[in-house]
Every structure is written in structure tokens, then in C-alpha cells.
Amino acid sequence: MVQTNNFTKMIPPIILSVFAIYLTIGMTLGILPGFIKTNLNLSNFIVGAVIGLQSFATLFARAYSGKITDTKGAKNSNHLGILLMIISGIIYITASLFADNVLAAIILLIIARIVHGTSESLAITGALSWGIGLAGIQQSGKVMTWNGIAMYAGIAIGAPAALWLKSAYGITTVFILICLLSAASWLFTIKLPSLPVDLSLMRSPFYKVVGLISQQGLALAFSAIGFACISSFIALLFLDKNWGNPSLAFMAFGFFYILTRVLFSSFPDKFGGYKVALVSLVIEITGQLLIGFAPSKLIALAGCSLTGIGFSLIFPSLGVLAIKKVVPQMRGTALGAYAAFFDLSLALAGPAAGLIAGFYNYQSVYFFGGISSLLAIATLFYKKQ
Incomplete structure (x- = not known):
């Protein structure tokens, strides 16, 4: 069994791998809308549909990624996801070369x-x-916290970097870089040990894990x-x-989101996921209002800024509680089911x-956000009873 004091030795390669994965996601978010709208001359609806397809694919792959992680091993799940990411990069490259043929490109x-x-689903479920x-398990909250930092940093850096690269070297160069970053993600973790897989365990179906x-x-x-x-x-x-x-708003949210995770990554493990989640939700409600x-x-x-602070530790805090609901051999399935709620x-x-916003105004949207966080608190209080 790997000792918990090996965190600083074992986890940084996984964090770097996750960062590289989300750089590829940020890059596509930065350049695909413009490519579809301008180069292919397609509608805003098509832009939104194509961009949103990745999130839906991630959602529907959660059950499969959890099963692969638990039955084939987390390392195999992660590396299978990275292999598929390289394949997606090759398809992106091909699409860019068919820009004159709109149907083929789309x-x-x-x-x-x-x-x-x-x-993404396979790689991240495996990585977590x-x-x-x-x-x-005693440092599960810290692991999820640092994975989250890598994810959001990758998206935040990837989008503007891709726009600059596209303007300087062309969109095909960006897609080539996606393949290279995926390969780097694989190399970061290649020397890490695999985890044992218990195939004798009777595994609960995905829907039962969702219920748990x-x-x-x-x-x-x-x-x-x-x-x-x-x-x-x-x-x-x-x-x-x-x-x-409005970029100041995104910067304020992102800066305080990451700062909170850096400074308080140990809180979910130290004080318990329930307490940290409740305090975080109160802060998020204040920010939304x-x-x-x-x-x-x-x-x-x-x-x-307050929304960034409040939302920052909710995923790892509640995730600590979620994975304790299942045996370690079902951890991948539990993480996949848990993340599916976020995707949905x-x-x-x-x-x-x-x-x-259409019925009222844009500020009313944030009352919706505040009420939703209040419902999250009510959900946790119901559990506590």
C-alpha cells in the first residue's frame, strides 16, 4: 500500500497530466467557435451545438469510465482517455484541412x-x-482540490493561448499541439505505479451508485x-x-477560485466535507446576491469574487463525502456518477x-443562482437528519 506521506512525490505528475488535458480543452473552446462561424460560415446554433457536444459526450461516458477505472485500473482508464484525446486531435487536424468542404469539416x-x-471522462475519472x-483516502479532498486547480488553469490558459497561436501560425498548428500535449500528459504519469484491481468484488450497477x-x-x-x-x-x-x-468579472472569479484552492486545499480532509461545503455555500449565496x-x-x-471563493471547495468537499459511500474498489464508478451531476x-x-433573463433581467439570473445554492444547503441538511 502506498503511504499517504508520498503525496508530494506521487500526485504532481497526475496534476501536470490533468493540466495538459485541460489545456487541450481550453484551446478548442478558444478557437472552434470562430472557425465554425467564420471559416465554415455556419450559424450560432451550429456553433453552440458543436461546442456543447463535448460536454454531453463526457456526461454519457461517465458510467463507462467509472466501470473501466474499477475493473481495468485507474492507470489504464487514464491512458485510454489520453489515447482517445490524441485521436481527437488527429480528427481536428483533418477537419481543418477540409475547411473548403463545409459538410466534411463539420x-x-x-x-x-x-x-x-x-x-475527458476516461482520463479525469482515472486521474482522480x-x-x-x-x-x-485521508487526502482525497486535497487530491480533488489540486485536480480542480489544474482543470480550471488549463482552460483559462488554453483559450487565449490558442487564439494567439491561430493568429500567428494557423489553426492546424493548434490542433497539432493538442496531440503533442496529450502525448505529454501520458508521459507525465508513465512511471507511476498502477493500483490493484479486485475483480472478485460483486459490483453495484451504475444507477445504484448514483442513488448512493x-x-x-x-x-x-x-x-x-x-x-x-x-x-x-x-x-x-x-x-x-x-x-x-467583463473580463474583469471572469478574472475575479477565477483568481479567487484558484487562490482558495491553493490556500485551503487541506480543509475538506481536515475539517470534514460537510462543514466546509456548508460554509462554502453560504459564501456562494452571498456572492450571488x-x-x-x-x-x-x-x-x-x-x-x-465571493462566488469564486464559495464555489472553489464545494466539489472536493462533497466528493470526500461521496466516495466514502462506496468501497474502494467502486471508487471510480462513484467519482464518475458524482461528476455526472456536475455535467448535467x-x-x-x-x-x-x-x-x-428573458422574462425578467440579467441580474435576476443571480437570484436563481443564490436560490439554487440555498437548495444545496437544504439537501445537505436533509442528509444530516
């Missing part, structure tokens, strides 16, 4: 997004389960709505209020918030 992009989303197995962790999953889903409201509508709110550059009532840009930025929340929150 079909290839659709296939690439499905493969990319499936690869692998990291927790290597570091020890549904309290934590639902609380995560409700809490993620505040994040979705910021990512989807904060730019439109700033535009509507004439508050200037500040944006909802904001009379000025500074108040709205303060709300984004992001998929549904945007359209729901859009309806609210």
Missing part, C-alpha cells in the same frame, strides 16, 4: 467533439481515482448553477449596465437562466 468536428468528450489511491451518492451529487448540481450563471451571463450583464470590460443587487461594477466584481447541471443551468 462532420469531422462533430466526431472529434464526441471523441474528445469521451476521452488514481490520485486518491496513491495518496490515500445522490445527496452529494444533487448538492453539487445546485451549487454549480451559480458558476454557470456567471460563465453564461456575466458578460451580458456588464454590457447591459455599461460597466465596461451581491451580483443580483449590485448597483455598481465594483459590487458586482465583489460578488464574482451545467448542461441545464444555461438554458434555464436564459429563460429567467
Whole structure:
């Protein structure tokens, strides 16, 4: 058994691997909308549909990725995901070479997004389960926290980097880099030991695991709505209020999200996931209400900052509670089921918030976010009874 004091030796390669994976995701988010809209001359609906395909593929692959992680090993799941990511990069490259043939290009992009989303599910479920197995269950919250930092940092850096590379060297270069980053992700972890797999265990079906962790999953889903409201509508709110550059809002959220994870990564393990999640949700509610009532840009930025602080530790805090619901041999399935609640929340929150904004105004969206976080607290209190 790997000792828990090996965290600093075993986990950094996994964090670097996850960072490289999410650089590829951030890069596609940065350049694909413009490529589809401008180069292929297709509609905004097609842009949204193609971009959203990856998230849906990730969601639907969660059960499979959990099963592979538990039955074939976390290392195998992670490396299978990375292999599929390299294949998606090759399909992206091919699509860019068929830019003059719109039908062929869009079909290839659709296939690439499905493969990319499936690869994300396998790679990240494997990475989380692998990291927790290597570091020890006592540091599971810390493992999830640092994985989250790598994920959000990869997306934040990947998008602008891809835009710069596209303008300097062309879009095909960006897609080649996606393949190279995927290969680097594989190399980072190649020397790490595999975890043992117990094939004698009678495994619960995915739907039963969903039921076991549904309290934590639902609380995560409700809490993620505040994040979705910021990512989807904060730019439109700033535009509507004439508050200037909305990038400050994204920067405020992202900076305090990452800072909180860096400074307090040990809190879920040290104080317990339940307590940390409740405090985090109260902070998130405060941030959402500040944006909802904001009379000025500074108040709205303060709300984004508090939302970043509050949302930062919710995934690892509730994740600590979720994985304790199952035996270690079912950890991959539990993590896949838990993450599926997050995927589903992001998929549904945007359209729901859009309806609210259409009926009322953009600031009302953040009352929706605040109420959703309150429902997350109610879900956890119901569990406590």
C-alpha cells in the first residue's frame, strides 16, 4: 500500500497530466467557435451545438469510465482517455484541412467533439481515482482540490493561448499541439505505479451508485448553477449596465477560485466535507446576491469574487463525502456518477437562466443562482437528519 506521506512525490505528475488535458480543452473552446462561424460560415446554433457536444459526450461516458477505472485500473482508464484525446486531435487536424468542404469539416468536428468528450471522462475519472489511491483516502479532498486547480488553469490558459497561436501560425498548428500535449500528459504519469484491481468484488450497477451518492451529487448540481450563471451571463450583464470590460468579472472569479484552492486545499480532509461545503455555500449565496443587487461594477466584481471563493471547495468537499459511500474498489464508478451531476447541471443551468433573463433581467439570473445554492444547503441538511 502506498503511504499517504508520498503525496508530494506521487500526485504532481497526475496534476501536470490533468493540466495538459485541460489545456487541450481550453484551446478548442478558444478557437472552434470562430472557425465554425467564420471559416465554415455556419450559424450560432451550429456553433453552440458543436461546442456543447463535448460536454454531453463526457456526461454519457461517465458510467463507462467509472466501470473501466474499477475493473481495468485507474492507470489504464487514464491512458485510454489520453489515447482517445490524441485521436481527437488527429480528427481536428483533418477537419481543418477540409475547411473548403463545409459538410466534411463539420462532420469531422462533430466526431472529434464526441471523441474528445469521451476521452475527458476516461482520463479525469482515472486521474482522480488514481490520485486518491496513491495518496490515500485521508487526502482525497486535497487530491480533488489540486485536480480542480489544474482543470480550471488549463482552460483559462488554453483559450487565449490558442487564439494567439491561430493568429500567428494557423489553426492546424493548434490542433497539432493538442496531440503533442496529450502525448505529454501520458508521459507525465508513465512511471507511476498502477493500483490493484479486485475483480472478485460483486459490483453495484451504475444507477445504484448514483442513488448512493445522490445527496452529494444533487448538492453539487445546485451549487454549480451559480458558476454557470456567471460563465453564461456575466458578460451580458456588464454590457447591459455599461460597466465596461467583463473580463474583469471572469478574472475575479477565477483568481479567487484558484487562490482558495491553493490556500485551503487541506480543509475538506481536515475539517470534514460537510462543514466546509456548508460554509462554502453560504459564501456562494452571498456572492450571488451581491451580483443580483449590485448597483455598481465594483459590487458586482465583489460578488464574482465571493462566488469564486464559495464555489472553489464545494466539489472536493462533497466528493470526500461521496466516495466514502462506496468501497474502494467502486471508487471510480462513484467519482464518475458524482461528476455526472456536475455535467448535467451545467448542461441545464444555461438554458434555464436564459429563460429567467428573458422574462425578467440579467441580474435576476443571480437570484436563481443564490436560490439554487440555498437548495444545496437544504439537501445537505436533509442528509444530516
